[in-house]
Amino acid sequence: MTRFQVKLLRPGVSFTKPVYIDPTNMLAAANVIITQSDLDRLNKWKIEEVLSAGEPVYASKKDEADFMDGQQKLDIENIRKDLKNLIKMKPSFSALASSTEGVLRNFYERINTNNNPQSNDVRSKAEEITNLVTDNPLMVIFVAEYIVETNIYKHVIACSMYAVRLCMALDFSRPKIVEQVFAILMMDVGMLKVPQTILDKAEKLNETELQIIHAHPVHGYQMLTQVAKIKNTIASVALQHQEHFDGSGYPRKIKGAEMSEYTRVASIIDSFVAIISRKPYRRNRLPYEAMKELLTLGIYRYDPVYLKTFLDSHAIYPLGSIVELSDGATGMVVYAVKGKPMRPVVWVLRDAKGNRPTRSEFAHLLYAADKFISKAKYPEDAAINLDMEYEQLMKQIQ
Secondary structure, eight states: OEEEEGGGOOTTOEESSOEEEETTEEEEOTTOOOOHHHHHHHHHTTOOEEEESSOEEOSSHHHHHHHHHHHHHHHHHHHHHHHHHHHHTHHHHHHHHHHHHHHHHHHHHHHHTTSOOOOHHHHHHHHHHHHHHHHOGGGGGGHHHHTSSOOHHHHHHHHHHHHHHHHHHTTOOHHHHHHHHHHHHHTTGGGGGSOHHHHTOOSOOOHHHHHHHHTHHHHHHHIIIIISOOOHHHHHHHHHTTOOTTSOSSSSOOOGGGSOHHHHHHHHHHHHHHHHSOBTTBOOOOHHHHHHHHHHHTTTSSOHHHHHHHHHHHOSSOTTOEEEETTSOEEEEEEOOTTOTTOOEEEEEEOTTSOOOSSOEEEETTTOTTOOEEEEEOTTTTTOOHHHHHHHHHHHTO
């Protein structure tokens, strides 16, 4: 559901779907006009937001224009604040990613050598990652840059952060999100059984090498259940994360409801992160290309409900994407509008002449009918240094 600010509503507005004060208390049914007395009651109760899966409909074009303008300004102001808080948290992101790499390396090596692996530290990192991303959902903006130079530890850490945001959009409880992250952090332990020469190979793998790769989920599941004594609901993600929703994956060719809920999340995120990571045989691909490929493959590979939720929470040009707008400006996607994947909010980094704006500017494409995203770009191709842009933004919004 979308949140609507009460102070922006006007008497006479209705919504195409029911409006709720909270998830269990309805304010008005679909297409029922909200009156001044309704708004007075909300103000008296100090209720600042209402919820609806529908769109507001105004009888007056002026009221509609006033609402749209007010909502746009409010969205941008909130995004500006969220970005400021996000940039302050980047050192925390880097520190947590680094410390988690160390914990995973120790756990993976111990489980591989049957040397008393302890999963408690991994679970603690799952809790820390869950806390960091649930408190700062835009944190995933940093992930694409982090994953450019990848290894198995960076891969699962990146997957875990994207997974938290998807789980939030799916309304998973916090304990359930922690379990999901815990499972994802351990899901690639079976890759330790794959020779490094295969992982580094730039040419197409032969049949024998493919068989070795395809065996890693089974190895991982066995290592987790037999050596580390991880419970099946968590270890099954290691076994199933390469399965496809239509049964065409591996190793057991299970499908649909046979795949655990945790696996259905992990399979989407695992594919997305793999595509945006650098490989021995290619450069890292753009998040937009990854999303486009997921949507193309989604007709058979992924749970369609989970995939749509992933799209809604990240947009077709995922959060953190550097994009060029139709007016020639270049910016970063910083907010996804649910149900409008082509109309996100873009933080403008350069105008059409290549100059940095003197104050922070945002293009809210939901309300800018004359603008659209024309293409995605690599930061280096756009001559964008993200750390410098973060520093400049902090100066502009102090």
